[in-house]
Amino acid sequence: MTAFVDVRDLSVDFKTRNGVVHAVRHVSFTLEKGRTLGIVGESGSGKSVTSYSLMRILDAAGVIAGGGISFDGVDIAQASERTMRDIRGREISMIFQNPRAAxxxxxxxxxxxxxxxxxxxxxxxxxxxxxxxxxxxxxxxxxxxxxxxxxxxxxxxxxxxxxxxxxxxxxxPQLLIADEPTTGLDVTTQKAVMDLVAELTRERGMAMILITHDLGLAAAYCDHLIVMKSGEVVETAPALELFRNPQHAYTKRLLRATPHGTGNVRDLLPEDAQPADAPPAPAPAAAVTPLLEVENLVKEYPLKADPTGVFRAVDGISFTVGRGESVGLVGESGCGKSTTSAMIMRLLDPTSGIIRFDGVDVGAVSAGKFASSPYRGRLQMVFQDATDSLNPRFTARRAIADPLLRLGARGDRRSMPRAALDARVAELAELCGLPAHLLDRFPHQLSGGQKARVGIARAIAVSPDLLVLDEPTAALDVSVQAVVLNLLVDLKEKLGMSYLFVSHDLAVVRLLCDRVIVMKGGRIVEEGGCAEVLEAPKQDYTRALIAAIPHPPL
Amino acid sequence: MDGTPQTSAPAPRASGGIGRHMLYVLRANPMTLLAFVLLTLFLVAAVLGPAIVPHDPLATNAVNALKPPSLSHWFGTDDLGRDVFSRVVVASRLDLAIALSAVALSFAAGSVLGSLAGFYGGWTDRIVSRVLDTLMAFPLFVLAMGIVAALGNSVGNIVLATAIVNLPFYARLSRTEVNIRREAGFVQAARLSGHSDISVLATQIFPNALPPMMVQISLNLGWAILNAAGLSFIGLGVRPPTPEWGIMVAEGARFIVSGEWWLALFPGAALMLAVFTFNMLGDGLRDIVDPRQRS
Known part of the structure; x- marks a missing residue:
């Protein structure tokens, strides 16, 4: 008697320009009706390819090179295309990552x-x-x-x-495959969607395979987990067992790297990569002098449907960021946090309100003219999507050098001699942990984490005073996120910058920020020290945000 | 370069340089290779033409008139006894020069107009787009005929006319390509690096619009050659006895009925081959200018 889903010794190969890539190697697992299986791994681990082979929807370059897949007694690897068409959608169904694209x-x-x-x-x-x-x-x-x-x-x-x-x-269908079904959704929406999927599959006695990079999410919704790395299964265990007693070194590392509400930012790193120094203590809240003061900031957009009406994306917010302080700006998509950061960065003009930077009203200079302002170099930003924020035609070296070429080393518009420029770029790359031989690569030849480092190196090139970090780790794997977060903490310590950390992920904000500001519908609903807000939230909205973070069963 | 294909996945290497990348594109795509070989042939003919042809393209010889292709006259002779092969080869310089300068002109002007429209939007966009729409409302060849007829019968005016009728294609393409990148992350990042509007447009956005523009240029070159030949064919532009493919086809057409097919066939074939070459070239050119194709 074979299992409902029986994958045995599955190998999948892709033919590429640089030869054959073994995307999946000797993967085996079984799944019974009514059970849920989580496949966890970081990008490139072969977790999606495994599930695509189950439905035989690999792209043309991919072939099932070995092993077998049986689904309800049907041999998927050998079945005719006609049989597969019947099976797809009716027997096996899939939820994709980006619902809008699907x-x-x-x-x-x-x-x-x-x-x-x-x-x-x-x-x-x-x-x-x-x-x-x-x-x-x-x-x-x-x-x-x-x-x-x-x-x-x-x-x-x-x-x-x-x-x-x-x-x-x-x-x-009898089997549902959910491939990162909640990536890109807010935490509260993620909880609602996952609760719904879990309830429906339970009601209908379906089997489910949940593919995710988020261990917390997998643990919260799956009975059994398999952990994949570079195309191979490194560990398979019941969810609780895996958390209580991880066997494989990689699983332990993943578990460590997942932020879970306790510990500090150093705890995310593997034990053998711990730096000697403890993370710097948060700056005492009273002692800081304000670097950035925002007063009654408003951004209105005209409504398309009604030209006389306006939509207030940011609705009169006021806050300060002290010198050397890290402030988290938290909220769900559409709460106005990105609009706020764009206005502070002077990429967007506010409708009204004051943005005072180092005592000067920088909001008075329009966004279009701010490029030539002496304050340009002192306000810099790390973007959410590292891929999108790098010019595809520039090498990493050229990208990091760009602000130096335009603004000079200290944002003073003094041009640098060629040798000094090269030296500065090399210094920045080293500071951000980017190996020198990668500097001549184009963005598409770099991994996500490497691109994030290039983005950070570029942002700190002109030694800014205030750095806005717009979800800099949202697109990264947890282990890379752990390294990047630690890098940010170290850089702040070394260079004495202030951070405004824009994020929807409270667990990450907690690790990096002294204070946190919670936004909803363009307004600030709660503000305070990180520990206070997270441990004793005053507002229902903040409580809902915290409750929605999937917690690993520790 | 060793000739053996790599079978195992090597470690990703740093950017291999444009030369190595060109070799890869040429090897991976035989059509591109063929197109490049043909292009080289045309360029050699255009540059060295008058020096390498066996006969003077303008020298008449009544005794030898209307002789079919032979060993001494590969493509035969025309009604005045001129060597058709020499004339076809020498003509390539004029035809290619007209096409290249016309395309260069419309690429430059079209890119500037389109980029500004796409970048600034609003009234700039509306005015530029409507002017281009008006231009495109005319049948293009008729418009070109009108321009040459109005400005006067010269090679310069053929270039100008061809450039004007092609301009909207470049402007529209660059407008779209610039517009979709206007809000891209790397554009925002460039502003933070202290780039002004024009600098963002010229150094950051426009270079990214180049790959699709290359395809357009290549297709357009073929079309421009046809356009120039077409104008000459109906008697506008280049005048006899200057060797030019369009005129040669027009003159040769009179003799097809009487059986002297070589007069029109060979310049026609040269024309066709040139257009074919440029059409095939497009994809290869795009792959070469796009750094994302390199790895």
Whole structure:
């Protein structure tokens, strides 16, 4: 008697320009109906490729090179394309990472669900609409009759992901594969979506494979976990067991690197890579002199639907950042935190309000003219998406040198001699832990963590006083995140900068910041020392944010 | 370069340099290789043409008129006894020069207009776009004919006319390519590095729009050659006895009925081959200028 899903000794190869890449090597696991399996690993570990082979949707360069996959007695590796078409969607279904990309942007969501139902002959013309609405209701969408007529762009990210779940579950499949289903969603939305998926799969007795890089999330929703690294399974164990008693060194490292509400930023690093010094103590709150003062900052956008009306993205906020202080700006997407940071960075003009930097009203110079302001070099930023923030035509060296070429070493617009420039770039690269031989690579030849380092090196090149960090680790693997966070702490200590850390992840903010500001709907709802706010939140909203962080069962 | 393909995955190496990358593109894509070989052939003919041809392209010889292709006259002779092969080879310089300068002109002007429209948006965009729309509302060849007829019959005016009718394609393409990158992260980062608007546009955004523009340039070169030949064919622009493919086809067409096919066929074939070359070249050029294709 074979298991419901039985993957045995699976190997997948990809043919590339530089030869064959063994993406998955000798992976075996089994899964029974009604159980959930988590596949955890960092990018490039082969976790997605494994699941794609289950549905046989590898791209053209990929082949199943060895081993077998059996699903409910069907040999997936050998099955005909016709059989696979029947199995996909009806027997095995998948939820993808980016819900907006998974939906057809110009088709009503109701019709998209109908398409699936009809493709698999689950409904006919007379009852298809009814069934589609029922599928929407099943994923807890309010007013399904109305939402049936919505287009994806009219819905929020969380709603779109519910639609994708409705699509995936419409034909009552027996196995659901969820590939990073909540990446890019807010923590509260993530909790709602995952709770929904867990409840639906339990109700219907389905099997689920959850693919994620987030150990906390996997532990919260799976019975059994397998940990993958470079295409191989390094550990497989029941979820609780894995957390209480990890066997493999890699699993231990992953567990350490996941921020979980206790300890300091050094604890994230592997034991053998611990620096000798303890992390610097937070600056005493009273002693700091203000570097940045924001008063009654407002940003309004005209509404498209009603030209007389306005939307207040930032609604009269005031706060200060002290010299040498780290302040966290936390909130869910759409709360105005990115707009706020863009205004402080003088990339965007505020509608009203004052931005005072080092005693000078820098908001008085318009964003368009700020490039030539003497304050330009003192205000710098590290962007959320390192890939997007690097010019694809510039090598790492050129990218880091760019602010130096325009602004000079101290932002004083004094041009540097060629040799000094090279020396400074090399110094910055070393400071940020970027090996010198990588400096001549283009962004696409660098890994995510390396690109993040280039972004940081560029931002600190002109020795800024205030550095805005816009979710600098959101796109990184946890182990890389751990290293980058430690780098940021060290840099702050060495260079005496102030940080404004913009993030939705309270667990990360706690590690890096002295104070935290919680924003919602363009306003500040709570503000205070990091420990106070996280341990004794005063507002319901803050409490909800904290509660939504998936906790590993420690 | 050793000739053996690498079978095992080597460690990713630092940027291999443009020369090595060109070799890779040429080897990976035989069509691109063929296009580059043909292009080299045309360039050699254009540069060295008058020096290497066996006969004077303008020397008439009534005794030898309308002779079919032979060993001494590979492509035969025309009604005045001129050597068709020599004329076809020598003509490549004029035809390529017209096409190249016309395309260079429309690329330069179109890129500037389109980039400004795409970067600033608003009224700049509206005015530029509507002017381009108006230009495109005319049948392009008729517009080119009109320009040459109005400005006068000269090579310079053919170049100008060809440049004007091609301008909207570059402007539209660069407008879109610049527009989608206007808010990109690296553009914001460049502003933080102290770049002004124009500097962001010229040094950061525009170079990223180059790969698709290269395809456009290449396709356009072929089209520009056809356009110039077409104008000459109907009697505008280059005048006989100057060797030019369009005129040669036009003159030769009169003799096809009487069986002297070589007069029109060979310049026509040269024209076709040139257009074919430039059309094939596009993808290869794009791969070469795009650093993301390098690894």
């Amino acid at each position: 939906l057809n942007p110009i088709r009503k969501v109701g019709h998209q669900i109908e398409d699936v139902l009809r493709q698999h002959v689950q409904a006919d013309r007379s009852n298809v609409r009814e069934k589609a609405i029922e599928a929407l209701r099943a994923v807890r969408i309010n007013n399904p009759e109305e939402r049936y007529h919505s287009y994806p762009f009219e819905l929020s990210g969380g709603m779109c992901q519910r639609i994708v779940i409705a699509l995936a579950l419409a034909c009552r």
